[in-house]
Amino acid sequence: MGNRWVGGNRVELLENGEQFFPRVFDAIRHAQREVIIETFILFEDKVGKELHGALRAAAQRGVKVDLMVDGFGSPDLSDEFIEGLTSAGVKVRVFDPGQRFLGQRLNVFRRMHRKIMVVDGTRAFVGGINFSADHVMDFGPKAKQDYAVELAGPIVTEIHRFVLRAIAIGGKGHGWFRRRLRAAAPHDNAPAGDAEVQFVTRDNRRHTNDIERHYRAAIRSARQRIVIANAYFFPGYRLIKEMRRAARRGVDVRLILQGEPDMQIVKTAASMLYHHLLHAGVRIYEYCERPLHGKVALADEQWSTVGSSNLDPLSLSLNLEANVVVRDRAFNQLMSERLDRLMRDHCQQIQTSDLTEWSGWRLVRSFFLFHLLRWYPSWVGWLPRHAPRLHPLEAPAPRGGGATQTDTA
The missing domain is CATH 3.30.870.10 (Endonuclease Chain A)
Incomplete structure (x- = not known):
């Protein structure tokens, strides 16, 4: 990303799952064209199941739905959970799944730790909140204190381009990226507030610090x-x-x-x-x-x-x-x-x-x-510089939980 200040945005602070999840699920339920989610953790608890139902319903009414989870953060999603999404038309991708050794996850380094959601190219959510029940108070004393923001305005255009480019890098190609961007949303979002915003990312190539x-x-x-x-x-x-x-x-x-x-x-x-x-x-x-x-x-x-x-x-x-x-x-x-x-x-x-x-x-x-x-x-920097793999799961998903194809992210 160019890391430039973009004016004319509305930014709303969302504290904890009590504020974040209702806003996110409402946005998915009202989506008309597209929902894209990147998350480090997705669990099959009450939050994950509600997301599952909202994404299925959106895909079944014709919304393009893309979901990317991290292979280390979300290692235990069941075949039934994945198939329930892919059979409805949701595109599910796993970032660098890795293999277990003696029951232990060894793919610790270079994780996809982002938490981003973009709806219809006009609303975006960015923050630290995963899709798991430990972000709501009724989880108990281990419930987490956390924050995210909902954004509207021109900055959402940049965030939207970023998540579409992440999918394209995973194997779809630049032609697909340009077609998807034209079809999914207006080229530029109109001003929605007074805030200047930069969308700043970190990766292991051009934006390392x-x-x-x-x-x-x-x-x-x-x-x-x-x-x-x-x-x-x-x-x-x-x-x-x-x-x-x-x-x-x-x-x-x-x-x-x-x-x-x-x-x-x-x-x-x-x-x-x-x-x-x-x-x-x-x-x-x-x-x-x-x-x-x-x-x-x-x-x-x-x-x-x-x-x-x-x-x-x-x-x-x-x-x-x-x-x-x-x-x-x-x-x-x-x-x-x-x-x-x-x-x-x-x-x-x-x-x-x-x-x-x-x-x-x-x-x-x-x-x-x-x-x-x-x-x-x-x-x-001396650690293994492997190219993390992005595994698309296409419906119907194999019973063994394997991917039907492998791309390089």
Whole structure:
């Protein structure tokens, strides 16, 4: 993507599954021409089954429906679930399925971690929320805190082009891409609001660090306030350095991290950075209500971002990710109010007095950690650079769950 500011958009913040899922399912039910979904996780729980029914109904009334799931994030979809979609006309694709070894999934690296939906080329949803029941409160204490946005306006044209191009790269070709784009939606969406938006992606070819660059630029230019709420926090040296510099020049820098993590290693890794950040003046809040899954941030009074990208090695150096960056005072204010409420009512602020005393081992570990953070983007490049496979499942799907053909994404 060109990463350009596009004006004239409406951006609506959706918090958790209670706001996100009703809006998404309503959009699918009212779709007239096309529904395209990319998601890391799709489970066969109550949310997945409702999506299944909505997509089937849309396809049966003539809507073109494309669904892409990640092979690592969505490994256990049954043959019946897939066949129920493909037999209705839904095109289902699995990104890099991989094979299990002794019951373990080994295809960990370079995942399709995006969460995007585009309806009729005129409405788009981007964020961190997967299609699974653990994003709604009645899931229990492990229900996740998360965010997404609904967009309307000219930026949707760019997002629409992006998802269609992803399908074309999977084997349909550029001729198909151009025909589908002409048939699916108007060439340009009319202005729908006042927000300027950039659609920013990360891949392993031309856009390897675009999302991180936007974070660093926002932190570097901030003069008053930065708030980052991120589930998996272990960023590179340059991001850490920009946060520390901002705090030292008087910017109110706040991090909201996991206090009740879904994986203990997440909190352990992040806490290794606490000394460096706190002693530079960065304020750290741990969200203790339930697992934090959000990937959002704001700077000063205009800049905000919402998306799928964590601030960890997988998201910043390996996965396929998508964020929207928003320049709009009203949206920034709403995001600020939501995050302030989160810090005030559901977080515990970490103080320097809460940290254990420095020791010789801690100093040694800190030294190696900082050099790891400084160089890991180069090191992860040594990992296998395979071309991830996109497997289309055509109806009727084989009983063994295999794909009828394989394309390269």
